[in-house]
Amino acid sequence: MIEMHDVWKRYPNGVEALRGIDVKIEQGEFVYIVGPSGAGKSTFIKLMYREEKPSSGVILINGVNVKRVRDWKIPYLRRNIGVVFQDYKLLPNMTAYENVAFAMEAIEAPRRQIRRRVEEVLELVGLQDRMHALPSQLSGGEQQRVSIARAIVNNPSFLIADEPTGNLDPENSWDIMYLLQEINNRGTTIVMATHNKEIVNTMRKRVIAIEQGVIVRDEWQGEYGYED
Numbered sequence: 001m002i003e004m005h006d007v008w009k010r011y012p013n014g015v016e017a018l019r020g021i022d023v024k025i026e027q028g029e030f031v032y033i034v035g036p037s038g039a040g041k042s043t044f045i046k047l048m049y050r051e052e053k054p055s056s057g058v059i060l061i062n063g064v065n066v067k068r069v070r071d072w073k074i075p076y077l078r079r080n081i082g083v084v085f086q087d088y089k090l091l092p093n094m095t096a097y098e099n100v101a102f103a104m105e106a107i108e109a110p111r112r113q114i115r116r117r118v119e120e121v122l123e124l125v126g127l128q129d130r131m132h133a134l135p136s137q138l139s140g141g142e143q144q145r146v147s148i149a150r151a152i153v154n155n156p157s158f159l160i161a162d163e164p165t166g167n168l169d170p171e172n173s174w175d176i177m178y179l180l181q182e183i184n185n186r187g188t189t190i191v192m193a194t195h196n197k198e199i200v201n202t203m204r205k206r207v208i209a210i211e212q213g214v215i216v217r218d219e220w221q222g223e224y225g226y227e228d
């Protein structure tokens, strides 16, 4: 479970990106984070995987207070949280296979286990035939599938995605959404910031809307609710 209690985030330049966030996300949920540009969605996401720390308030990930986690323990916290970005963030000189394997090597998984598991997740995302390609040899949709494989390879409880379909055409976007649905069906909690109105209004899920750093709406099977 992810819990935030009266969480505020003030950046060093004085911008208050989040102003008193209270939220609970249970294991197995699928949640969209929506809101206008600059509302605080990415900041909300970054606090969850501890890319940023809250200025005040408490964030608990499966009961662990992320603010108290020492820097050297962050990799262990992140093992439980897969992250997917709009621009994929794959290592350009590594193949699809190596990009995914790297996430397991980072937590010192045994070699035999790495090979089996990497092949398994690449098959799940439909890339078993492309695993020796470099990112530059893959389409945007394929690169995003590699990044999803990397995010789930260590079996995290949570998959956090910041605009995962932001750079993709509608067909590839839907393929990514079906994949996220499949991962959610297997028990992983999904939290996804998005500007994609069609996806939110078609694949109905919990919708949390943030405006000017405040949660203004939290609905089950909610709507996108904005015009862009």
Ligand SMILES: Nc1ncnc2c1ncn2[C@@H]1O[C@H](COP(=O)(O)OP(=O)(O)OP(=O)(O)O)[C@@H](O)[C@H]1O
Binding pocket: 011, 012, 013, 015, 016, 017, 035, 036, 037, 038, 039, 040, 041, 042, 043, 044
């Ligand atoms: N590192 C930073 N330093 C200073 N201000 C920041 C930083 N990151 C974000 N901000 C500011 O915090 C506010 C919230 O930004 P955030 O990126 O969380 O919004 P967002 O809802 O994700 O926007 P978008 O939909 O455009 O991605 C904005 O005013 C932004 O300019």
